[in-house]
Structures are given as structure tokens and as C-alpha cells.
Amino acid sequence: MTALSLASPLELLDELRRKVRALQRLQFQVLEIVGALDQRGAAEALGYKDLIELFKHTVRWDPRVSRRKLRQAKALCPSITPTGSLIAPELPAAAGAMAEGELSEDHVDVLIEAMADLPVVAEEHVVHYAREHEPRSARVFCRELAYRLDQDGPEPAEPVPARPKNLLRRRWRSGRYLLSADLDAEAGAKLDALIDPLAKPEPADPRLAPEREGDALCEVVDLALRAAGARVHGGEPVQLTVTVDYDKLRESAGTALLDNGERLPMSQVRKIACDAGVIPLVLGGRSQVHDVGRKTRTVNAGLRRVLVARDKGCAFPGCTRPPKHCQAHHIRFWSEGGETNLGNLVLLCRRHHDLVHHTEWQVEMSDGLPVFRPPAFVDPQRRPRTNPLHAA
Structure with missing residues (x-):
């Protein structure tokens, strides 16, 4: 039997508290390292556009996690000026509490958001409260404190007309395409003018209005494609x-x-x-143009079709970008004598195209398919990687 199985509930709670405090101290140490990497320009030094892309390959963080760590590091870690002077962190009290293991990352998110609307002297009060309460309660406390400090609110100003925003959300789920939109009045009126005539019910039409309007939208798409x-x-x-x-x-x-x-x-x-x-397409066969010669590096329509059929999107490991977001990259640079043919081309999205050009990521062909070797700081053995997400 394990020691935990013999412990009483109070002993288990004490052990849980110790572990959570240790975990939160460790999380603060991680933020210190993130802050130091940011200060020293580590991403640029290693050929990456930013730390978000670097963390994706070294510690396998999603961009959302990386952005959160960077935001917290900026608030809790000191910075150094170009002359070498040390500047205290934006939230020194919160930094001290997290270093002691008293605050979680969720607490820090609440405090960063709250202190954007509170005076500096309020930090000690909100940190004191956060040490004793969960993040949700701390958020309510901060909101109430902000209200008490400024019950009259900001000075009224002349209303500035907001720029109309048109929002569209698209995603695939279970073989269906889900679409939602929030459009300004002008765009909405234009869309109504297109859909309404096509969605009118016919005699004995069994379709309800949502189905008629959905079919009408599909007709509008067909019209646009044929235009x-x-x-x-x-x-x-x-x-x-x-x-x-x-x-x-x-x-x-x-x-x-x-x-x-x-x-x-x-x-x-x-x-x-x-x-x-x-268009009949046979990979490796003779029914399609695979080579446009050395005189041009432009990939013609026929060759791009073959490339799309082979790579089915950005070929970089882990990338989900579809072909329409990709460019054709010459594995052996065209400027160095590389040919414009299927064996020397790979589809890459703009971000990974830049990465391959400016870092030690290397692309090579193996059995007719592109493989990627990461820099040594990502994998010391530089083992080849592929992108199985687009596999046929």
C-alpha cells in the first residue's frame, strides 16, 4: 500500500497544499526564464520570427500558452535597459507572492487585467486578497475596488463613431461546414437582396425558411464562382x-x-x-507536367496541381494550413541552380517558408516526399520529421 492510501484526509490536504505551492513556485521560475529569453532576443538569435514559434518547436507549447507566458513574464519579471539599468517589474507584489508559491497563473492573469484600470498603490491590496481567495473571487474584488475608487467614471467625451466590423467564423465539423457572421447594415442588406429572391417558397415547397435560405446561399456561392x-x-x-x-x-x-x-x-x-x-492526375506518371525548366522559377498551374495532390497543404511538421495558404518552395534554391520540378518543390505556408529560409531547419526528399530536419537545439539528433496531418 502507498503512503497516500494510509494518510488521513487532513494529511492529504496538507500534502496537496505543499505540492501546489511547489508547483506555483516552479511556474514562476519558468516565467523568469521566459522573460530572460525575451530580454536577450533569443528568437532572433536563433533565426526565428518570435518566441512563440521557437517555443512551439522546443517545448511544444501552443501559441495561446506561449502568449500567456510572455504576457505574465512582462508583468512579473524585471527588465534591463540598453545601458544595463535594472527596471523593477510592473507588478512587484504579485511577483513576490508567486515566487513564494502563493499565487497561481490564473491569479496572475486576473491581476494583470485588473491593474490596467487601478492605480499602482492598489496592487498591495489586490495581491493580499488574491493570496486568500480563488481567481474568480479576486476578479470580483478588483472590479468592486475599481468602482469604489472611481464611482463617477471617466469624464464624458464626444462619442467617436466606431468603425463597423464584419466578422465571419468558419469551421468544419463531422463533414459539415458551420458558418456564422456578424455584418454591418450595408453588407447585411446586400446579402438579403441576394438571398431573398432565391429563398422564396415555391408552391407545395416542404422546406422551412432556414433550409430555403441555406439553399439560396449555396446558389449565391455558385453564382460567384461562375462570375x-x-x-x-x-x-x-x-x-x-x-x-x-x-x-x-x-x-x-x-x-x-x-x-x-x-x-x-x-x-x-x-x-x-x-x-x-x-483533370486526370497521376503522380509520377506522364499525364501531367512535372518540370518547367531552369529558365523560370514560377510554378505553373499544372505543376502546382501535382504539388497540391502530393503535399495536400503545408508540408512542415504539425502545420494544418491548406494548399490555398501555401507557396511553392525550392528545396535547392533556384538561385543556386535548383530546378523547378516536383522533386525540388515543397508546399509551405508563409510562416514556415520564412522559417526554412532563415533558420537551420532543412528540407530534403525521401522516397518522393519532403522530410524536415530540425535544428540541433530542437532535437540534438536532428531526426527527420514529416507532416502526417495531410496524409492521404
């Missing part, structure tokens, strides 16, 4: 790319692959094929 002068992307007019096995299409079995990784039932694909340009 003359459609915007060009990747060397070709805007288009929907569907990769499908010909035998499966003929037999109406299985699914086809969109260039964003989602799958379409074959019944829908057959419908699309009735009114689509069908």
Missing part, C-alpha cells in the same frame, strides 16, 4: 479541388478528398463532376 473575372489564386481562377480515385468515382463508392483534408461522399462528387473541369 467572369473571378479572383485568381495560385495561378488559376478560384476553384474547388477534389481528389478522387477514378475507379471509386465510376463505382460511386467511398469518398473523395478536398484540399483542406475534409472528405465528400461519392454521391456529391458525381454531382460536381457533371459540371466541372476534370
